[in-house]
Amino acid sequence: MTFATDQKDDEEGLSPTSQAMLAMRQQVFDLWETAVRGHIDEAQAVSGPILVNTLPAFYDNIAEALTPSYPREHGASNTTAMSSHGGERARMTTFRADQIILEYQLFRDAITVAAHRHGVHFSAEEWRVVEVSIDAAVRDAVREFSLIHERMRERLAATLSHDMRNPLSLILAAAQLITHSPDIEVARRMALKIGAGAQRLQLMLAQLVDVLTLERAARLPLVMAEFDIRDVVAAAAQQFNVGGDLPVVVDTVSVRGYWCRSSLYRALENLLTNAIKYGDGGSVRIKVGGAQGRLMLSVHNTGNPIAEDRREQIFQYLRRADGNSVTEGWGIGLPYVRSVAEAHGGSVAVDSSAASGTTFIIDIPVDCRRFADAPVPAG
The missing domain is CATH 1.10.287 (Helix Hairpins)
Structure with missing residues (x-):
């Protein structure tokens, strides 16, 4: 199973190097986590699922990009997943910008070491894809990290001047x-x-x-319970699969964890509504996966892709473009989805291209009890 952000099911059609990359994924992350905890003091107190963040999806994106015929130029193309990585670092850790750069350098080193141990030999062009992927991811992550801290400073200045x-x-x-x-x-x-x-x-x-x-971004109130995400996915799909039509296809595995059932259900409902509304009439697919203590819940549709310059804007609440009118957009559904993901200690990203369609990914820890404001009910 791959965790790439375009919801690809398997390794079919991928080159031998791509498949070898996927085969050594776990060793890469074991090496990387050990190195990050050894070099970055701020990583010591961070749990594994928070530390690994959106990197499993990024890693599998790189594997896809190593196949020349695959419609992905590099691991960070077509997706906001690496911006989400920087956003989580700003919200969930005390990392500095230089430490984000270092963790990506360590990520590259872990790939090098694991490849040597597995006997994987990259051609010059294949290694260029790896390097370009990491460079692009660093830019995306640090840019979002800096933007969030800038917003913090703006709020601080406003509070100081007022209070x-x-x-x-x-x-x-x-x-x-x-x-x-x-x-x-x-x-x-x-x-x-x-x-x-x-x-x-x-x-x-x-x-x-x-x-x-x-400071962490303001979070929704959560009521945590232990359940299998398959139950939420099945209930949401059933809501749309009525009248004999089956617009929603489910591709799920069993993943039990501690989440807020009602908010995840509403987030999934919003994603499905948008996927059907903005798709081309084809089926919509829900996919569930898990890696490194994280849940990846995604919704995919085919149709016109989201323009690159709008991939971040669609997660923002509608705001006035001028004094009289409100900008056209995707409404409050996607901002709510982002709020739910961030309240669970994770993030939401979008991967969109003409070749692969559009996929929204909720990427959160499996155990989110520490992020709840309310007591944990019985499982």
Whole structure:
């Protein structure tokens, strides 16, 4: 089974080098995780599923791209999965941008070592595909990582300018009174007010630093339970497969985990609605897979691809393009899907091309209990 972002089922049609890459996948990730934990201190406290992030899909994308006839130029083409990798690093870890670059360098090194152990020999052109894939992934991941931190800084600046006005006004007024009042008792009272205002500012700064350091994107409230994702997939598919029509095809394996059933169901429902609405009338396929402690739940449709410059925009809530009108878009469904994925400690990505169709992938840890705000019900 492959985990590539275009929902390819198997290794049929892939070159021997591509198949060899898939065969050594587990050893590559074992080597990579050991190296990352050994070189990046911030990785020590990160669980395996959070650390591995969207990399299994990226790895299989590279394997596909090693087949010259396959419609994928490199491992990061046609997909937002590597932007999602950078987004998760910003939201879920304390990694720095240079450490993201380092982890990709270690990823390349792990491929080199595993290939040597497995006797896999890359041609110059095949290795160029690997290098180009990693370079493109680094750019995508670091760009998204930087954008998220920039938004954090913007929120911090807005909060500072708004919340600190009151204590600053109090301190300035008290200082002016001390300057103009000859009464020592008035000066003493004003000095106490200045001290109180300064303490308030100090507390606010400490809280804001905590927020800036530990902030994660606002998450939906989750109610966790243990269940098999197949049950949710079957229920969602049945909702659309009525009246004798079978527009939704299910390709699933059993994956049990701790998630919020209702929010995942709604997210899947939104993806299916969009796939049917924007597809070409062909069947829509739901696929379920698991790797490295992660669940990959994807929905695929055929039809016109999503333009490259819109692949990130479609996950944003509709906003006004000018003072009078609202931009056309995919509504609130996809932003909700992103919120659900991020609330579960993961991400959502899209892979879209004319050759392969469009696939949306929810990529989240199998055990998401640590991300819930509510107690865990009985399984």
